[in-house]
Amino acid sequence: MTQRTRNWLLLAPAGTWFLVMLIIPLSVVLIFSFGERAPAGGVVPAFTFEQYANLPARWTAFKNTMTLAPIGTLSALLIAYPLAYFLAVKVDPKWRTILLVLVIVPFWTSILIRSYAWIFLLGGRGIPALLEWFGIEGVRLINTPFAVLIGIIYGYLPLMVFPIYVSLDKLDKRLLEASSDLGAKPWRTFLQITLPLSIPGIATGCMLVFILLMGEYLIPAMLGGGKVFFVGNALVDLFLQSRNWAYGSAVAVTLVVVMLITVTIYMRLINRLGANRDDVSIM
Template sequence: MAMSAAGKRRAVTGLLVAPAAAWLVVFLVLPFIAIVVFSLGERAPEGGYQPALTLAQYMNLPARAAAFWNTLVLAPIGALACLVVAYPVAYYLAVKADPRWRLLLVSLVVVPFWTSLLVRTYAWMYILGSRGIPNLLTLVGIEDVRLLNTPFAVLVGIVYGYLPLMIMPIYVSLEKLDRRLLEASADLGARPVSTFLGVTLPLSMPGVMTGVALVTILLLGEYLIPQLLGGGKVFFIGNALVDLFLQSRNWPFGSAIAVTLVLVVVVVLLGAMRLAYRVAGTRQVDLV
């Protein structure tokens, strides 16, 4: 029996999707299942995993409450700080910059990714350390200022390290902005501030939500910046996972924290998507 046209399309679609689906199953789904199994077990006497069926590891999550608190507080604050810095830059690149120089300026935004984050973070360790900004402050009479190994240092590292990831989605959203809407707003007598709040900002919200969600999700698993700029005093969940898996070798407890982190990421994603769809729906209604 000859296959119908719809059946052929489904078969072709299945063949195209199969490699990506297999990749996700092997490198995402199966490892996550293993982590869930580990989280229901117990720590072996010599360290590692010992089969069991218990929720004791999840009940022990308050023992790492400081890591969860630092992550769930500093990650959103860092994402918002990135947004505050990134939006004017993206707005200038997309709306105000000379088109002849726009490609070069956008390329400069991506240049920091050409250097390892480790090297760039070490640079900030020197800048915020005793020989950097605090040393300069002593020259003007301000002494005993400690910037390194503080939440402030971690936030500085977050903004510096993740700023390009926030700029690019906003830039793409603003670059697609229909300039005729801005002209129409000006022709109707709206001031620049009113045009920005009523037209530009709502139309750029999908890019804003994408950037905030992307940066926040990556920060939830951040390890390097808190480790170097926090100096072991500002722990994130990523630092707790490294300690549990590689040092204390408590794989079940580390797995329970990892599963909880994945659930937090899913909640953040769903919330960001719901808010983005709501903003998009409101925007469509306003335009109509």
Template sequence: MALSNRQARWLLLGPAGLWYAMLLVLPLAVVLVYSFGERGAAGGYQPAFTLAQYANLATRWTAFKNTLMLAPLGTVAALLIAYPLAYFLAVRVNPRWRTLLLVLVIVPFWTSILIRSYAWIFLLGGRGIPALLADLGLGDWRLINTPFAVLVGIVYGYMPLMFFPIYVSLEKLDRKLLEAASDLGSPPWRSFVQVTLPLSLPGVATGSMLVFILLMGEYLIPQMLGGGKVFFVGNALVDLFLQSRNWAFGSAMSVTLVAVMLVVVTLYMRFLKRIGAAREDVGLM
């Protein structure tokens, strides 16, 4: 018996849709319901309908401020480091060495983020880079347990996620376009701005969203390199759910974080869409 197009569509999308509903929609719905409740006498959740948890969000403003400041800053920093590296490997380097260099970029992912964070604790601690700077007569620097240490850790940890989408976009770039631009008298910098950069924007958009979304929920790096002094929302949520056992307040913070991420990602996608539309208009002129 042949299936209609509609039946075939539901048959293909049904398992994925059910999986999506059970592992994403349903947990979010539970968190949303909990966010309107209250903390039980012994902790946990007590059914209620109140906005008190959302009214108390200002008490955790520091966690939101650090997250909203360091997550975009870390995303931009990772982009500024990953793009030149991806451009060099995809466009400039000899193909015979490309695979080896790509493996070297992947190698840090073979080690636990916990071990890599401990390595940065040593490097940024008193016996690491600060001691070297002091020996060179450059003053007494304190790097560990600062926003700078957290920024270094998140850029180092998430840079490969930014690198590979950009590399794929650049690796697929048609070299004939660059040759044509050169033949028409375009200098290298103009060819990059008008040809290479626009064609690599999909990779930039994908890498930026991957890094930004993950950084908004980051917990381990601020905990280890921030020393409890640079809190992200993820650290606050761990405290509320596991230490204070205030599930209602933790749920309200979680819902607020998801809402902020949705707004930022939506604005970012609209911005990219406008850039694409502007490029098409210029191309038609």
């Protein structure tokens, strides 16, 4: 058996699986998005842009996603950065591994259960009851954009900490010493050395979180109570309730396209920043 044949055989199962379970289904979505709705709930093959023309009907879902996803990403970044800095620079190395594992582990556990925990905490008998006890009454937390934001930060914080930690960990600590030896104040060292050198980690973290947030369904469904609506919620509604496959496909395709465009623009920006970063590191 030649090496070539062997490689083909090794790749065959995975390749077939990807074809049947990824390529064909995604193609069907694309094709259906140009189709017409059948009375029974299926799709009549056609080539029309009708579904796409109808997109403004779900404008609120897109608007909410495109506001809360960046806000959520940014909030997660602001909370994650100091922690990543602490883990990479400040903490005693013998505690580092265990503390890192403790950050990452929640990300891999059920997001459903973790969001549920917040229904419990933010709901009437949770934090609002606690506040009432202190004399602050009438606070409503659950089913608000704030609750969704908390859920987002809670769900995606670990994913943000890790890449930033990696880039800060790689940072040559002698640069920091050199900077302070040369009389720079800690803030200046941070702004001119640490922050620019950790941009790759920030970029990766933000991109991962943002991508996942764009397709989020569970957090708004559970903590937004139908009032805070993401594209994901619109999709569940279109496919599982109203069974409008053609229109739903158009919404799904649009979501992926918007995501790809945002990520591309974002990568361009980061690469430009990255070019500046090299200047800094040469300095």
